[in-house]
Amino acid sequence: MAETRNGFDPPNQGTSSPGAQRDSTLKIAIVDENPMRAAILEDGLREAGFTQVERISETRNLLARIYAIDPEVILIDLENPSRDMLEQMFQVSREVKRPVAMFVDQSDSASIQAAVDAGVSAYIVNGLKKERVTNILDLCISRFYAFSRLQGELDRANDALKERKIIDRAKGVLMKAKKITEDEAYALMRKTAMNENKKIVEIARSLLTAAELFK
Amino acid sequence: MSNAKLRIGYIPLVDAISLVVAVDSGFAAAEGLDAELVREVSWSNVRDKLNIGLFDAAHLLSPMAIASSLGIGHVRVPLIAPFNLGLNGNAITVSTQLFTALSHMADGDIADPIVSARALYRVVAERKVRALEPLTFGMTFPFSNHNYQLRFWMAAGGIDPDEDVRLVVLPPPYMVESLSSGHVDGFCVGGPWNSLAVDSGVGRILHFGCEIMARASEKVLAVRERWAADNPDMLSALIRALARASNHIDDDANRSAVAVVLARRLDVSVDLVSRTLSGNLRIAPDGTTRTSDRYILIGRNGASRPDPVQAAWLYAQMVRWGQAPMSDELCATAKAVFRPDLYDAALGGGSQRGEGEPVDGVGGFTGPDFDPSNVASHLAAWSIRRAGRPRLSVVR
Numbered sequence: 001m002a003e004t005r006n007g008f009d010p011p012n013q014g015t016s017s018p019g020a021q022r023d024s025t026l027k028i029a030i031v032d033e034n035p036m037r038a039a040i041l042e043d044g045l046r047e048a049g050f051t052q053v054e055r056i057s058e059t060r061n062l063l064a065r066i067y068a069i070d071p072e073v074i075l076i077d078l079e080n081p082s083r084d085m086l087e088q089m090f091q092v093s094r095e096v097k098r099p100v101a102m103f104v105d106q107s108d109s110a111s112i113q114a115a116v117d118a119g120v121s122a123y124i125v126n127g128l129k130k131e132r133v134t135n136i137l138d139l140c141i142s143r144f145y146a147f148s149r150l151q152g153e154l155d156r157a158n159d160a161l162k163e164r165k166i167i168d169r170a171k172g173v174l175m176k177a178k179k180i181t182e183d184e185a186y187a188l189m190r191k192t193a194m195n196e197n198k199k200i201v202e203i204a205r206s207l208l209t210a211a212e213l214f215k
Numbered sequence: 216m217s218n219a220k221l222r223i224g225y226i227p228l229v230d231a232i233s234l235v236v237a238v239d240s241g242f243a244a245a246e247g248l249d250a251e252l253v254r255e256v257s258w259s260n261v262r263d264k265l266n267i268g269l270f271d272a273a274h275l276l277s278p279m280a281i282a283s284s285l286g287i288g289h290v291r292v293p294l295i296a297p298f299n300l301g302l303n304g305n306a307i308t309v310s311t312q313l314f315t316a317l318s319h320m321a322d323g324d325i326a327d328p329i330v331s332a333r334a335l336y337r338v339v340a341e342r343k344v345r346a347l348e349p350l351t352f353g354m355t356f357p358f359s360n361h362n363y364q365l366r367f368w369m370a371a372g373g374i375d376p377d378e379d380v381r382l383v384v385l386p387p388p389y390m391v392e393s394l395s396s397g398h399v400d401g402f403c404v405g406g407p408w409n410s411l412a413v414d415s416g417v418g419r420i421l422h423f424g425c426e427i428m429a430r431a432s433e434k435v436l437a438v439r440e441r442w443a444a445d446n447p448d449m450l451s452a453l454i455r456a457l458a459r460a461s462n463h464i465d466d467d468a469n470r471s472a473v474a475v476v477l478a479r480r481l482d483v484s485v486d487l488v489s490r491t492l493s494g495n496l497r498i499a500p501d502g503t504t505r506t507s508d509r510y511i512l513i514g515r516n517g518a519s520r521p522d523p524v525q526a527a528w529l530y531a532q533m534v535r536w537g538q539a540p541m542s543d544e545l546c547a548t549a550k551a552v553f554r555p556d557l558y559d560a561a562l563g564g565g566s567q568r569g570e571g572e573p574v575d576g577v578g579g580f581t582g583p584d585f586d587p588s589n590v591a592s593h594l595a596a597w598s599i600r601r602a603g604r605p606r607l608s609v610v611r
Contacts (some may be wrong), residue, residue, distance in 0.1 A: 060393075060396075060398060061398070078257075078260055079256055081386030081388060081389070082257075082386060083259045084258050084355065084356055085386070086259075087258075087259050087356065087357060087384065088357055112267055116263055116264060116269065121263070
């Protein structure tokens with residue numbers, strides 16, 4: 001048991017194993033203003049056997065929230081300006097219950113690079129064994145990548161939808177101005193786009209701008 | 216060396232202007248550099264990305280470059296500062312309510328920092344008697360002039376900044392909202408954020424940073440010591456591009472043009488940038504203005520040449536407030552972060568401080584002249600300081 005507790009063995013799966021019990025005792029706080037990514041991260045951590053996971057989506061009074069939760073691991077999105085607030089916890093003041101240090105140390109430039117590339121940063125309570133949080137960080141990195149893929153797909157879908165709408169509006173303008181059918185309007189824009197080596201949506205956008213000016 | 220690629224991290228602030236103008240107005244390209252500016256949201260990100268090599272160079276809080284080289288607060292990565300991006304440029308802003316309270320307690324002209332500091336002492340004492348929550352002040356980072364200037368000012372009035380008030384790190388974009396919601400009662404930050412608080416009617420600029428310290432290294436161009444050794448030509452080219460950009464900025468004839476260039480990067484009005492650069496700021500919602508030709512120094516008065524005295528002063532603040540232990544070795548390491556030799560080598564001779572600059576190189580509004588050769592005895596002159604064991608451990 002003592003050996004399991006020092007955390008050098010590979011992580012075990014399943015709730016009944018000593019490994020899972022060990023990890024489930026870790027209190028983890030996720031600081032992320034993006035609710036979808038925070039949910040993905042929390043789900044991932046829970047699936048991996050971590051039961052004490054708290055999400056902080058509001059960054060006002062961030063330090064107070066963190067002191068109240070008193071986590072051993074804090075995960076924060078690198079796009080969150082509040083990261084600088086966490087750095088204040090390195091400064092031991094009367095309000096700090098225990099010092100926190102960044103997970104990665106001198107020898108860990110590969111971990112820090114992987115984390116920064118993925119867009120996540122982890123802070124752990126001083127004295128917590130690195131091995132105990134390695135799998136948490138690995139999990140976060142893969143979840144962050146999964147999220148940005150998802151976000152990318154969503155953005156592309158939204159862009160496509162927006163483009164569709166712009167093209168539809170431009171078609172309407174053309175149909176009215178030139179008294180032509182929808183198909184003819186579309187064919188005209190497509191031909192112009194091909195001639196000018198542009199995308200149809202760019203032609204549609206210019207057309208709408210011009211139509212605005214002629215109003 | 217033509218078209219050498221460089222990635223440079225920055226935070227959208229007025230004192231990033233030399234970098235912005237160097238890149239956006241072609242000074243970097245003229246030196247054969249293909250430089251890309253990468254906007255960041257936190258100083259921690261800038262530091263980490265510089266440390267691990269995702270950035271070649273960065274706009275960095277001057278004390279952060281020193282802390283990184285000393286290994287305090289974070290992993291030790293030796294950085295050097297071969298170009299000073301700006302001197303001064305901060306201001307202390309307080310809520311309109313706190314300003315009224317301070318005015319009632321003032322025993323003289325509140326524009327005098329010793330008067331305002333004593334007034335703050337009385338406000339703090341009165342709140343204690345009435346068992347009210349301590350006043351809270353925002354600053355941008357533990358290793359920042361914003362932190363040190365607030366502390367220097369308060370302590371002059373008899374306030375212990377660790378015991379009598381709360382100092383909290385707040386990202387600049389949250390400052391104005393935090394002031395209006397009452398989460399903080401005041402803050403120290405760079406431009407344009409003080410002006411935005413005044414313009415939105417929630418704050419009043421109490422002091423310009425230069426009224427607290429006449430000459431303070433605010434941001435430096437930081438690079439890894441190792442990178443500088445491996446890329447001497449690129450570094451020289453970058454120093455020259457920045458020097459030319461800062462001369463261009465300092466020429467009044469270009470004032471409006473450079474304001475346009477910077478405003479585009481900062482997403483604020485051209486007028487606000489112009490006012491900040493000329494040191495002519497609205498300090499109160501009623502339209503009162505204050506002007507100082509020292510408010511922010513870019514290029515002027517030898518501002519670009521890194522001055523090891525500044526580094527020693529910043530190290531002294533780290534010691535005074537318990538962030539670093541006192542040792543001659545650490546002081547020497549701190550001073551060696553600022554590299555006037557590299558600046559001079561790139562430009563063939565350096566500009567000096569010039570007339571009218573403080574004799575001790577920093578010009579604190581109170582207390583004895585700073586003595587960089589004897590930081591320990593200089594610090595002994597201050598009664599309010601953190602004695603005993605430093606709060607941060609040195610990571611070697």
